[in-house]
Amino acid sequence: MNVIETKDVSKIYNPDTIPVYALNKVNLNFEKGEFTAIVGPSGSGKTTLLNVIGGLDDASNGSVMIDGSDILKLSGGKLIDFRLRHIGFVFQAYNLIPVLSAKENIEFIMLLQNWPTKKREDRTKEMLEAVGLKDKSGSKPSQLSGGQQQRVAVARALASKPRFVLADEPTANLDSKSAENLLDIMLKLNKEEHITFIFSTHDPRVIKRARRVITLEDGKVVSDIQQNTEQALARQ
Amino acid sequence: MKTLLKIAWRNIWRNTTRSLVVVISLAIGIWATVIILAVSDSLHMEALKDGIEYKYGHIQIQNPDFIKNEKLTITIPNGERILKEIRTDDEVKAATARTEVSGIIASAGNSSNVILIGILPGAEEKTTMLKSRLATGEYLSQKVRNPIILGERLAKKLNVKPGNKVVLGFEGKSGELISSTFRITGLYNATQTRDEEMLVYADLYDVTKLAGIEGQYNKIVIKLKEPEQLATYLAFLQSKFSQPDVLVQDWRQANPELELISDMIYQMDIIMTIIVLIALAFGIVNTMLMSILERYKELGILMAIGMNRRRVFTMIVVETTYLSILGGAVGMLIGFVTVSILSYNGINLSLFSEALSGWGFSDVVYPTLEPRVYVLITVLVILTAVLTSIYPAVKALMLNPNEAISKQN
Numbered sequence: 001m002n003v004i005e006t007k008d009v010s011k012i013y014n015p016d017t018i019p020v021y022a023l024n025k026v027n028l029n030f031e032k033g034e035f036t037a038i039v040g041p042s043g044s045g046k047t048t049l050l051n052v053i054g055g056l057d058d059a060s061n062g063s064v065m066i067d068g069s070d071i072l073k074l075s076g077g078k079l080i081d082f083r084l085r086h087i088g089f090v091f092q093a094y095n096l097i098p099v100l101s102a103k104e105n106i107e108f109i110m111l112l113q114n115w116p117t118k119k120r121e122d123r124t125k126e127m128l129e130a131v132g133l134k135d136k137s138g139s140k141p142s143q144l145s146g147g148q149q150q151r152v153a154v155a156r157a158l159a160s161k162p163r164f165v166l167a168d169e170p171t172a173n174l175d176s177k178s179a180e181n182l183l184d185i186m187l188k189l190n191k192e193e194h195i196t197f198i199f200s201t202h203d204p205r206v207i208k209r210a211r212r213v214i215t216l217e218d219g220k221v222v223s224d225i226q227q228n229t230e231q232a233l234a235r236q
Numbered sequence: 237m238k239t240l241l242k243i244a245w246r247n248i249w250r251n252t253t254r255s256l257v258v259v260i261s262l263a264i265g266i267w268a269t270v271i272i273l274a275v276s277d278s279l280h281m282e283a284l285k286d287g288i289e290y291k292y293g294h295i296q297i298q299n300p301d302f303i304k305n306e307k308l309t310i311t312i313p314n315g316e317r318i319l320k321e322i323r324t325d326d327e328v329k330a331a332t333a334r335t336e337v338s339g340i341i342a343s344a345g346n347s348s349n350v351i352l353i354g355i356l357p358g359a360e361e362k363t364t365m366l367k368s369r370l371a372t373g374e375y376l377s378q379k380v381r382n383p384i385i386l387g388e389r390l391a392k393k394l395n396v397k398p399g400n401k402v403v404l405g406f407e408g409k410s411g412e413l414i415s416s417t418f419r420i421t422g423l424y425n426a427t428q429t430r431d432e433e434m435l436v437y438a439d440l441y442d443v444t445k446l447a448g449i450e451g452q453y454n455k456i457v458i459k460l461k462e463p464e465q466l467a468t469y470l471a472f473l474q475s476k477f478s479q480p481d482v483l484v485q486d487w488r489q490a491n492p493e494l495e496l497i498s499d500m501i502y503q504m505d506i507i508m509t510i511i512v513l514i515a516l517a518f519g520i521v522n523t524m525l526m527s528i529l530e531r532y533k534e535l536g537i538l539m540a541i542g543m544n545r546r547r548v549f550t551m552i553v554v555e556t557t558y559l560s561i562l563g564g565a566v567g568m569l570i571g572f573v574t575v576s577i578l579s580y581n582g583i584n585l586s587l588f589s590e591a592l593s594g595w596g597f598s599d600v601v602y603p604t605l606e607p608r609v610y611v612l613i614t615v616l617v618i619l620t621a622v623l624t625s626i627y628p629a630v631k632a633l634m635l636n637p638n639e640a641i642s643k644q645n
Contacts, residue, residue, distance in 0.1 A: 047642075056540055056638040077544055084542025091641065095537040099246035104239075111239045112542055156541075 002065075003164055003196050004030040004053060009062035011048050011219070022048040023059065024219040030164070033194045035187065037201050037210035045219040046200035047168055053198070054087050054166045055079045066163070084112055088157030088195070090167035094149040096141040102152045103128065103137040109160045127155040131185050147178025151185060158189050167199035171206055183209050240547060244554040251527070255559060258523045262516060262563020263570065266617060269512045270571030270610070273505055274603035275583065280501040281604075286427050287494040288487050289365045293332075293457035294466055295473065296490040297322075300483040302454055308337040308443075309409055311452035313481050319456050327469045329461045332359035333453035335443050339406030341386075341436060343394035350390070350436045352406055354443030363459045366424070366437065373398030373422030382442050384418035387432030391423050398422055404436070409448045416446050513616060516560075517624040524556055524628035535632055536640020545633045552629035553622060560621030564614050572610065578603045 011023040023045045030036060038046045051057035053064055055071045063070040066086065074082055083089075088109075096105045107124040115123070128134045131151035133144075141149050150170060157165045170186075171179035183206060190197050199206065207213055215223040248255045288294060297318065302310040312318060315333060322331045335354035340347055357376040361367045367375050376383045384402065386394075396402060398420050408414040418438060426432045444450045460466060466486055473484045488495040528535065535548060582600040 051638055054540075056641070077546075080539060080542060080544045083540065084544070089541055091537070095534075095641070097243065097534070097538070099243055099250060104242075108239070109541060112547070 002029045003032050003034075003067075004028075004198075005065040006049075006053065007063045007065065009049075009052060009059045009064060011045070011052060011057070012060040015060065021045075021219040023052065025062070026216075026219070026221055028214065028221065028224070030196055030198060032163075032196055033190065034212055035190045035197045035210055036212040036214060037199055037207050038214045038216060039201060039207055040216035040222075042202075044216040046216055048219075049216065050166045050168050050198065050200055054089060055083055084109065086163045088160070088162040088165040090150070090153050090157050090165060090170045090199070092169040092172045094141070094146070094153045094173075096149055096152055096156070098141050101138050101140055102133055102144065102148075105141070105152055106155045106159050109156060113160055115160070123159055127159045130189060131155045132181075145178070147174050147181060150174060150178070150182055154182065154186060154189070158193065158195060161193065162195065164196035164198060167197065169201055169203070170199055171201065171203045176205070179203065179205055237550075240551050241554060244551050245558060247527070247531075247551075248555050248558050251530075254523060254526070258519060258559050259563040259566060261519050262560060262617070263567035265512045265516050266564055266567025266613060267571045267574065269509055269613060270568065270605060271574060271578075271603065272508050273609055273613070274571075274575045274578070274605040275601055276501050276505055276508075277605055277609065278579075278601055278603045280498060282427070282601075283494065283497050283501070287491060288463075290369065290426070291364065291431075292487045292491050292494070293363055294460045294463060295458040295470055295484065295486055297456040297458070297473070297477070297482060297484050298454060298490075299481050301481070303483070306336060306338065306454075308335060308407065308447050308454065309449060311335075311449060311454055312456060313479075315453035315456065316451055318477065318482070319453070322456065322458060322473075325469070327460055327462070327465050329459045330359065330362035331456060331458045332356050332363040333440060334360075334455045334457060335440055335447075335449075335452075336454050337406045337443070337447070339404055341390070341394065342403045342405070343396045343400065345395045346393060348390060348393055349434070350404075351434050352404060352443060353435060353437050354440035355437055356440050363457055369424040369426060370422045371425045373420070375422060376437065376439050377421045378439075380419045380421060382416060382418040382438065383421040384436055384438045385422045385424055386420055386436050387434075388423045388425050389429065389432040390434070390436070391420070393433070396420055404438075406447075408446070414446050418442075509613070509616065513620045516617065517620050520556055520560070520621055520624045521627055523559070524552065524625055525631065527555070528552065528628050528632045532635060532640050536635055536637040539635070539637040540641060548632055549629045552632050553625045556621050556625030556628075557618065560618050564617045567617075568610055568614060575603050575605050 006026050006028045009023055009026040010021065013020040013022060026049060038049060040046050048057060052059045055074065059072055062072070064072050071079065071082060097108060100108065103124055106127050107120050110120045110123060128137050131154060133148060133151055133155070136144060136148060141152070144152065150173075154170070171182060174182060186197060187209065189195065201207060211227060213225050213227060214221060297312060299310050299312050319331055319333050322328055333356055337352050339350055339352045341350045355366070355376070361375070370385070371388055373385070376385060384404070386396070391397060394402065400420050401417050402420060403415060404418050405413055405415040440453070441450070444452060460469060470484065470486050477484055539545070539548060579602050582602045584600050586599040
């Protein structure tokens, strides 16, 4: 079952002068529970594709169908509400709310969604445990390491049970151990919660553990490979 | 909403120095406004008190021709009857009658132009507080013939003191010069220099007898039990005595200069408050714009993860409101304490006594401020802050989340 379907999605800068294709007729389907890496050299359009799918950026042409509705046609408040209800974001620079503790950051989206207090608190506790930060619940982002902050960001993205999570180079700022640890958590949650993960990455550690790897070059999909992560890991 | 309030509160303390500067500026602005308003309010009240309590009462009745041509003979028709009737009204605390005539006073050594006011000593005492201003000697004592009281300044000019005689000359009924000797029984002081130099008070019976207009008055002065009843009672009297030769006016109408002072002080208060509020508004806009600029990326993240524009807007407005409430509360508190201390000790403005007395103000001012003014200032400050925060909040809403996130990445 397709969760996301992109149809001829193009993003063109300077269309009237010297057109630059950030995305060039991208056609992709993402199914529920996927764990997909989008790879490619810098400037290949990875982040742009994630931004267009996440409704953070417009496309010049095409459509992004999510549950039958084209999010490119949503505007203003409806788009923000759509992001709130359906999409979890993990950013390269963590981007936690600095004045809130780890616990408060995790429950923030649930608060925006008006979850009942008890349900919200249980879920926050569950997510803190899932990312191994139960003892850091009261810590502010500035008191956490990069790896810990990114785990909080993952917990925040997943806490409200979105339909899918978009992660832009989530391990780029992490050391090997933290990156592996984060991947373990993401894979575990992907498996347990059946939440679709789509992430852009350069990181070979992430690529080898993805079940599907889409390669972009100059805004075009040049390969789309399903891989057996067990075999990949074994080869490693 | 609770989370928004929490985030907004914590946001303002992210840059403690900046927030404290804003809070302190607000507090100083409000403190200064409170002091200025308290001083001007007390000056205003003093001017009104001086006018109403010592001279004009709440309502005056006179012959309209007397205003145009202040002649002793232009009296109120049936003045005695009108005075009697008024005294029986429930609204009236006291009423008295006066005659007024310009004249010349002379002592052995000097002379001066004066306004001779003939008063009914007993009734005047009940109606105005003239007697309380006696500095030396006695009120219009009946023990002597033709008693008179003078201002201290005039007495100094004439080089006279209680017990001395002075000669008063004024125009009589048929335009003849009436001259008579009066004995000074007391000296009074007044807040207005001009009053102390110009106004002399004698017994109305003595003055009218000398002028040959016994039983006639130029003015009737009324003091009400409840000043709040002024408008109603004034309307009642105006309708009761609606005749061309009787003019009923309240203190404002009868003494336009008193109203002028009142209006001037009121306008100065408004201008002062507006200046402070404008300064405050600029401070807030500047601070909040800086705060938003610093958090450009963070606001983008909040919008990216689903915080809608209404909530972002509310958050910025709440942050500003917090700052203004804090500044407002501190300003009000120190303002209240300062006014309380000053209202007890007073502010000595003797350096400006000449200028102040010209307006009817005394040298020492005891600032007071009505509680409703504190409330009004608080409401105005918060309202200004909230209205001012709209601009930075709208600026925040205009950001593109994607651009905001990628800008610093």
